[in-house]
Amino acid sequence: MSLAFATEVGGLNRENEDFVGATPDAVVVLDGAGYPARLRTGCVHTVAWYTRMLGSSLLAMLTAGERPLAEVLAEGIKTVSSLHSSTCDLAHPGSPAATVLLLRRTTRSLDWLVLADSILVLDMNSTEEPMVVSDDRLADVTATLRTRLDALPNGSHEHEQERLASVEAQLEHRNRDGGYWVASTDPMAAEHSLTGSVPPDAVRAAALLSDGASRLVDCFELASWRCLLNILENDGPAELINQVRTAEHTDPHGARWPRGKAHDDATAVYWQL
Numbered sequence: 001m002s003l004a005f006a007t008e009v010g011g012l013n014r015e016n017e018d019f020v021g022a023t024p025d026a027v028v029v030l031d032g033a034g035y036p037a038r039l040r041t042g043c044v045h046t047v048a049w050y051t052r053m054l055g056s057s058l059l060a061m062l063t064a065g066e067r068p069l070a071e072v073l074a075e076g077i078k079t080v081s082s083l084h085s086s087t088c089d090l091a092h093p094g095s096p097a098a099t100v101l102l103l104r105r106t107t108r109s110l111d112w113l114v115l116a117d118s119i120l121v122l123d124m125n126s127t128e129e130p131m132v133v134s135d136d137r138l139a140d141v142t143a144t145l146r147t148r149l150d151a152l153p154n155g156s157h158e159h160e161q162e163r164l165a166s167v168e169a170q171l172e173h174r175n176r177d178g179g180y181w182v183a184s185t186d187p188m189a190a191e192h193s194l195t196g197s198v199p200p201d202a203v204r205a206a207a208l209l210s211d212g213a214s215r216l217v218d219c220f221e222l223a224s225w226r227c228l229l230n231i232l233e234n235d236g237p238a239e240l241i242n243q244v245r246t247a248e249h250t251d252p253h254g255a256r257w258p259r260g261k262a263h264d265d266a267t268a269v270y271w272q273l
């Protein structure tokens, strides 16, 4: 077994809001959802605080037994809520939030949980084409909101204003049926995760990607999922992020690839099972 990861902040003077952590049998990747400073969130903590607290709680629980992953996530959300219920308004819809990827190997199965827009890619022993697990509900909500955003150049005042407006509009769909689900303060979100299992010997390797890293494939379309797995296997996770940054620098204003952020926090894990 070997496991490698790389993570890189999306911009200068910012905190990396992604979290990555692993044990010999489990990996956790979270991508924090930030909300505009002008939007009062009811929480005195940063998004990076939220992802670190949730990530470390989830890792601790994953080492402590083999409970279903949705139960683990619900418990993790409750634990973090208890850490700030006395200082913060947890009912506020703009409370810090995170996408979640969990992957755990037991003697009987390889189990996963995917919530919101981080991506799991499983390199199967039986098929050439990898299995890709993605939760598209957030993208579906965003697609209806971003037509105007995509027409504006990244880095412009208008783009930033429109991006903030789109983030605020997204909040109305957060953790609601018919909208999208993300880890925040409501443990119910865990029940809406995508979960699944395969026999442990069915998979030769797994990639766990925050959307800042998966964009080489699913936004820029510069590589296939198979090609991305080859980059991870041959050159490592840092090289994948290098290739993302190189592509972004060729299109700083989002003319070729319209996107919310010119550079996003990017995390890639490659686990050879």
Ligand SMILES: [Zn+2]
Residues within 6 Å of the ligand: 042, 043, 044, 045, 084, 087, 088
């Ligand atoms: Zn708080």
